[in-house]
Amino acid sequence: MRKIFTVVAMLMLCASASAQEFRSAISNVPGNEYPKVSNDMRAIVRYTSKTAKKVQVQGGEGFAAQPVDMVNDGQGNWSVELSGLTPGFHYYWFLVDGVQVNDPASVAYFGYSRPTSGIYAAYPGEDYIDAKDVPHGVVREQWYKSSVTGLWRRAYIYTPAGYDEGKDKYPVFYLLHGMGENERGWSLQGRMNFIMDNLIAEGKAKPMIVVMDCGYTDTMDPATGAIKRSTDAGSLADIYFKDIIPMVEKNYRAKTDRDSRAMAGLSMGGFQTMNIALSNTDKFAYIGGFSAALMMGGRQQVDLKTAYNGAFANPAEFNKKVKLLWFGAGSEEKAFVDAAANMTKQLTEMGVKVESYISEGTYHEWHTWSRCLKEFAPKLFK
């Protein structure tokens, strides 16, 4: 049991010296004092209701995986202090007399296939994720019509600082989100723009375009307007090759050779990356899985000699062609660590070059993936 939850009524807390260490979370709607977080990995959440009989908080594995009771100060201010948090971003919500409610004080993040509250716990010593006084790129909402689905889709596209002023072409990194999230996750929960800004400013990563599209192949019933969400990797590959990549290479100053194309994705996006990039190594030279759901679709049972369009049939050729095959995961997410380790072991035995990374002390949550991005991006296009 890594976490110990302690319940402290607000009145007691306000009187204690330790309260001084708490700061408003950066994920709060501006103007809200609570939630607060501390550098020793605690958080205080608060919900106001004069009529509720029971209020609990619940969230991601590194925050409050099971509901934790909150305490009413008698004035309708329900609060609790959580400790032993893991760093970075966690989803959370309240259970107010059993009804799941978002925190009105939190920005809404799209997770669990619905708008969900989020809290940035502290991340001591990891300032690569902060907005710093360095040149900043922009993230663009780019709409385009899919020839595959007939629907308008929205990509988020990061262009690095200097893109507008220059004439150079840039390599392109396709970065995929996970299940129940969407194309905005990487820039909002993952703060990918600040991570890339910092890496590029320090000369650790090459300036690159980063494309974040939706991992769902939505189609519409024309009679009812109902959108059918699908995670079908085949259709998504179709959308990448027929719509997304051509759209990016038409509208942006993108290099178009395979050595200038990378793809990585988290969880479901990692599974999709294997199906799209690893199955098409004539088009991608850098391939990454961040907590990749390699077990999806029974993939762990497949014969790696023939899987992924025969990518590994000739290991020597693969090693020459693919400049990077990389797997990262959080130490606390056993199924994903095991999936990556299993794949890495098999591939290594076959003579395929693979790199791997473990994010210490993190679960299947965004901080694992922010760290993966920080590790992975510097290896691209060099």
Next chain:
Amino acid sequence: MRKIFTVVAMLMLCASASAQEFRSAISNVPGNEYPKVSNDMRAIVRYTSKTAKKVQVQGGEGFAAQPVDMVNDGQGNWSVELSGLTPGFHYYWFLVDGVQVNDPASVAYFGYSRPTSGIYAAYPGEDYIDAKDVPHGVVREQWYKSSVTGLWRRAYIYTPAGYDEGKDKYPVFYLLHGMGENERGWSLQGRMNFIMDNLIAEGKAKPMIVVMDCGYTDTMDPATGAIKRSTDAGSLADIYFKDIIPMVEKNYRAKTDRDSRAMAGLSMGGFQTMNIALSNTDKFAYIGGFSAALMMGGRQQVDLKTAYNGAFANPAEFNKKVKLLWFGAGSEEKAFVDAAANMTKQLTEMGVKVESYISEGTYHEWHTWSRCLKEFAPKLFK
């Protein structure tokens, strides 16, 4: 009483022919069938709970200004049909045994100073707001550090189709949001990018850069990290002149003469526009108020001969200098119609040229402002 609410259990509704006319709302999280809307201005909302004893829906004035009871089909599917809606976007939420809950099936829109559900009712005959097969601009998330507040701020900046390919400089339209909303409101709730794309493609509006920044002058307590939200128009003017306008003119191919600068805002943003642009007509040539809160800060009591930095002291000079002073409002929002009419009447009597517009049948809601944008943007930079 413009609206009649009728309660229909889902089982009855599914058996009726009229249900065929309902389509999933475009504001739904993809994959959700409900809410549904019809072209005869009805909507069906739905919430699932097997344990709730009472579920109600409430929202914007043109939707369900007072709570409306929903009916349980016996399986935990609570629903209600609302009729007589006004067109376009409305905020809404559920009251589940009295607890305010967003609809997990709706995209979260930032309104009422918190993430809030939203529903696009139909808008028959008003396709200017739709994504069409025309060249599309992009909306960029542009971070910059404010010299006034010391904090990082996020602007949303629309660049029109062709911006990346060309070398031309563009005029700039500063477009402000309302109270309790933020810099993303115009592109999300207001669909301003599609409105501008369509107007520009049809040759009705000039290609322009549109800058949407935050209308709050947030500052941070360094000891606690708490953000203080302020609507102070003076500080906001400072941020515009010291930070936003220089940032835009440095980072974008922006024309920098006053004839190439416009500002308009909705509600609180309209009040701020008067304080920023009307008080500085040496810097802005086009000025608009969309349901402008002209009554804020007791402005309606002021002497127009001296107000706004003496802008109207010499009407003939004002008419020569300011190419457009424009007020729009929705016919159903009396206080704002009256404020605009009062100002227009006084100014006209003084000999100041003013244009005005009434959006028929709409309240203090986004459809009024989308229509205002459609009317106002074509008048700029000509």
